[in-house]
Amino acid sequence: MFSGKEQIKIVVIDDHPVVAAGLESLLAKEKGFDVIAIFACGLDSLPFIEENEVDIVILDISLPDVNGVDLCRRIKSISPKISVLALSNHTERILIMQMLQNGASGYMLKNSPISEIVSCIHECLLGGIAYSKEVKDIILKPAINELNERPKITKREKQVLKLIEEGKTTIAxxxxxxxxxxxxxxxxxxxxQKFGVKNALELIKISREQLLL
Known part of the structure; x- marks a missing residue:
C-alpha cells in the first residue's frame, strides 16, 4: 500500500531512552525508513500524530501515562490508515490479542533481531498482520485462562485493586x-469472581499482567 513512496515516516513511542535511541539508529540504516519523532509518554504523541503525516507507529505497551492497548485505539481513531506495531516485553497472549482487537497491525518482542523488526514493518505496510517469531508461537499456544477478554472493572473496584496491591487491610x-x-x-x-482467582496474590498477578496495575 506504500509502493512508490520514498520515505516511510515512523514514530517511536517508548519510555526507555536506550531502546528508543537504539531503534532509531538501527532503522535509520534501512533504506526508505525515516524516524520522524520519538516520545517517552504516549499522550504527548497524540497531537503530533494528529498534525503530521505518519505511516507507522512503533509502540511500547507499558508507558508511564497510558497503557499501549488503549493508546493504540486512540491512534487508530485519529487516523485509521496508520499502522501500529507493538514492540514490548509482555508475552501474555491476552495482551497481544487486545492490541490486535484495538487495530494494531502487529506485535513484536523487544528481544527480536532488527532484521525481524524490519520484516514486520514491511509486512504491515503491505496490509498484513506481522508477528515476530516468538509471538507467533505464543498465539498458537494460548492458555485457557487467556482466552477470555480483560474483565471490565468499575472505578471503585480499580481503587480497591490498587489498595490490595499496596497491602492495605479491609478496615484501612x-x-x-x-x-x-x-x-x-x-x-x-x-x-x-471477575478474574477467576482464589486469593489476593493471584488477583494482583493477573491484574499486573493485564496492565490494570
Missing part, C-alpha cells in the same frame, strides 16, 4: 474510601 481501605468494611469485602469478592 474502608476508612480511606469512606465506606463500610462489608462494602470493601464485596468489592474484593467481585474482583476475584
Amino acid at each position: 481501605m474502608a476508612e480511606m474510601l469512606f465506606v463500610s468494611p462489608l462494602t470493601i469485602e464485596t468489592h474484593r469478592r467481585n474482583l476475584m
Whole structure:
C-alpha cells in the first residue's frame, strides 16, 4: 500500500531512552525508513500524530501515562490508515490479542533481531498482520485462562485493586474510601469472581499482567 513512496515516516513511542535511541539508529540504516519523532509518554504523541503525516507507529505497551492497548485505539481513531506495531516485553497472549482487537497491525518482542523488526514493518505496510517469531508461537499456544477478554472493572473496584496491591487491610481501605468494611469485602469478592482467582496474590498477578496495575 506504500509502493512508490520514498520515505516511510515512523514514530517511536517508548519510555526507555536506550531502546528508543537504539531503534532509531538501527532503522535509520534501512533504506526508505525515516524516524520522524520519538516520545517517552504516549499522550504527548497524540497531537503530533494528529498534525503530521505518519505511516507507522512503533509502540511500547507499558508507558508511564497510558497503557499501549488503549493508546493504540486512540491512534487508530485519529487516523485509521496508520499502522501500529507493538514492540514490548509482555508475552501474555491476552495482551497481544487486545492490541490486535484495538487495530494494531502487529506485535513484536523487544528481544527480536532488527532484521525481524524490519520484516514486520514491511509486512504491515503491505496490509498484513506481522508477528515476530516468538509471538507467533505464543498465539498458537494460548492458555485457557487467556482466552477470555480483560474483565471490565468499575472505578471503585480499580481503587480497591490498587489498595490490595499496596497491602492495605479491609478496615484501612474502608476508612480511606469512606465506606463500610462489608462494602470493601464485596468489592474484593467481585474482583476475584471477575478474574477467576482464589486469593489476593493471584488477583494482583493477573491484574499486573493485564496492565490494570
